[in-house]
Structure formats: structure tokens, C-alpha cells
Amino acid sequence: MPVFAANLTMMFNEWSFLDRFDAAAEAGFTAVEYLFPYEAPPEAIAERLARNGLQQALFNLPPGDWAAGERGIAALPGRFEDVKSDVERALDYAAATGVQRLHLMAGLADPSDERATACYRRSVAHAAGRLAEKGIDLLIEPINGRNMPGYFLNDFGIAERLIDELALANLKLQFDIYHRQILHGDVAMALRQLLPVTGHIQIASVPSRHEPDGEELNYPYLFEEIDRLGYAGFVGCEYTPRGGTLDGLAWFKPFARS
Ligand SMILES: O=C(O)C(=O)[C@@H](O)CO
Numbered sequence: 225m226p227v228f229a230a231n232l233t234m235m236f237n238e239w240s241f242l243d244r245f246d247a248a249a250e251a252g253f254t255a256v257e258y259l260f261p262y263e264a265p266p267e268a269i270a271e272r273l274a275r276n277g278l279q280q281a282l283f284n285l286p287p288g289d290w291a292a293g294e295r296g297i298a299a300l301p302g303r304f305e306d307v308k309s310d311v312e313r314a315l316d317y318a319a320a321t322g323v324q325r326l327h328l329m330a331g332l333a334d335p336s337d338e339r340a341t342a343c344y345r346r347s348v349a350h351a352a353g354r355l356a357e358k359g360i361d362l363l364i365e366p367i368n369g370r371n372m373p374g375y376f377l378n379d380f381g382i383a384e385r386l387i388d389e390l391a392l393a394n395l396k397l398q399f400d401i402y403h404r405q406i407l408h409g410d411v412a413m414a415l416r417q418l419l420p421v422t423g424h425i426q427i428a429s430v431p432s433r434h435e436p437d438g439e440e441l442n443y444p445y446l447f448e449e450i451d452r453l454g455y456a457g458f459v460g461c462e463y464t465p466r467g468g469t470l471d472g473l474a475w476f477k478p479f480a481r482s
């Protein structure tokens with residue numbers, strides 16, 4: 225049975241950030257993820273995790289100036305010193321939360337730009353090296369251009385080749401099924417092929433990015449496939465509820481901790 229992680233950036237928005245941990249546990253989740261923890265003190269997050277018996281599945285390294293439109297800085301020329309300090313900041317939160325995987329966002333850059341590509345490879349190699357010292361995986365995630373126009377890593381093939389070429393044991397793919405379906409389709413075959421390099425899976429319905437309970441994808445089949453493949457990681461519920469978060473959890477009932 226997949227272990228689902230509630231995405232506290234998109235779900236449980238009826239509660240304040242720290243109270244979302246309590247609400248997710250109450251709803252039967254045993255794990256959580258979110259985009260960024262950096263506005264809350266690490267000890268406060270650790271306390272909510274412990275109090276609720278929750279595992280921290282994933283979060284992202286700092287993304288640059290999100291409010292100004294940055295979506296990561298790993299591929300941006302001239303930002304390597306920022307990448308290095310961001311890695312150290314994320315590691316403070318990793319130590320407090322016990323997370324075993326972190327996602328490094330690439331940023332908005334032209335994937336055919338050789339300078340951006342060189343910067344990205346350098347950032348990924350540095351972050352993976354530092355995280356390896358702590359036993360943590362570094363994830364890279366292809367993101368579709370409809371949701372994030374101009375995002376550098378916009379192709380699963382490019383991510384796969386990079387992981388293969390850098391050959392770093394802790395560099396893995398964040399396989400977001402929602403992005404995969406929009407970018408390329410062929411989800412089940414891609415899961416089979418890419419599972420050996422996959423460190424995290426995320427889900428949402430396509431095209432709405434709401435609950436994984438219909439529309440283009442047959443999630444009951446995909447959940448069985450994920451089990452058949454022996455995937456032992458988390459499945460992040462990175463979707464925006466259609467209405468109230470709790471009202472949209474019918475799909476999750478069979479998997480909930482009671
Ligand atoms: O957008 C997604 O999909 C994610 O998983 C985020 O971590 C990227 O911001």
C-alpha cells in the first residue's frame with residue numbers, strides 16, 4: 225500500500241501552517257511534505273511532527289526570491305554562492321525534521337543555454353555532495369511549462385540523462401505523475417522504467433490538479449502499479465482540493481491511519 229504524504233502547501237490551507245500538521249494526522253496521514261519550511265522555526269516543525277507521529281517526507285531547498293518570480297536558482301549564472309548557503313540552510317531544517325530527501329529547483333532558464341546547463345550541473349553536484357555527507361537524497365523534478373512557464377528542467381529525458389551522467393548515488397528523480405502526464409504521458413511505462421532512479425512520487429488529477437480521483441488518469445491502477453513495482457518511498461499528495469480538504473478525502477479513506 226503506498227504511503228501517502230499530505231502536501232501542506234496545497235492541502236489543509238484552512239489551517240495555519242503549523243496547525244496543518246495536526247489536521248493532516250487527524251485525517252489519517254502518517255507523512256507530510258510541503259514546498260518550503262523556512263518561515264517557521266525548525267524546532268516548531270520538529271515538535272509538530274513528533275506530537276503527531278508524522279514522518280517528514282520531503283521539502284524543497286530555498287528557491288531564491290519566490291515573491292519576485294524566481295523558481296529556484298540552480299541553473300542561474302552568478303548564483304552559485306547562494307546555492308551553497310541555501311544548501312546549508314536546508315540542512316539545518318533537515319537535521320530538525322529527519323527528512324531523507326530534498327528537492328533542488330532549477331529556476332527559469334533556457335534549457336538549450338550552455339551556461340545555464342553548466343551552472344545547473346555544478347549546483348546539482350555540489351548539493352548532492354553535501355547532502356550525501358548527511359545520508360540525504362537530492363531530487364530533481366521535471367515541471368511542465370503550463371504551470372511554470374520558462375522552467376529549466378522541463379523534460380523527463382533530460383532529468384534521466386543528467387542522473388545517469390553525474391552517477392551520484394544520492395541523486396534521484398522526483399516523479400510527479402501530474403507533470404509527467406502533461407509533458408509526455410505514458411505514465412505506467414515511465415514508472416516501470418524510471419523506478420530505479422526515482423526517490424519520490426507525487427500525484428494529482430490531470431488536468432485540474434485536484435484530488436487524484438478521476439479525470440485523465442486511472443489512479444487506482446497506478447497505485448497498484450506502484451506497489452507491484454516494489455516502490456518503498458512516499459507518494460506526495462500535491463494537489464489543490466476542489467473544496468474543503470477534508471471533503472475531498474474520499475479517495476484516501478482506504479489508506480488512512482485509523
Ligand atoms: O511544482 C511541483 O510539482 C513541485 O513539486 C514543487 O516542489 C516545485 O515547486
Ligand SMILES: [Mg+2]
Nearest residue numbers: 365400426462
Ligand atoms: Mg511536484
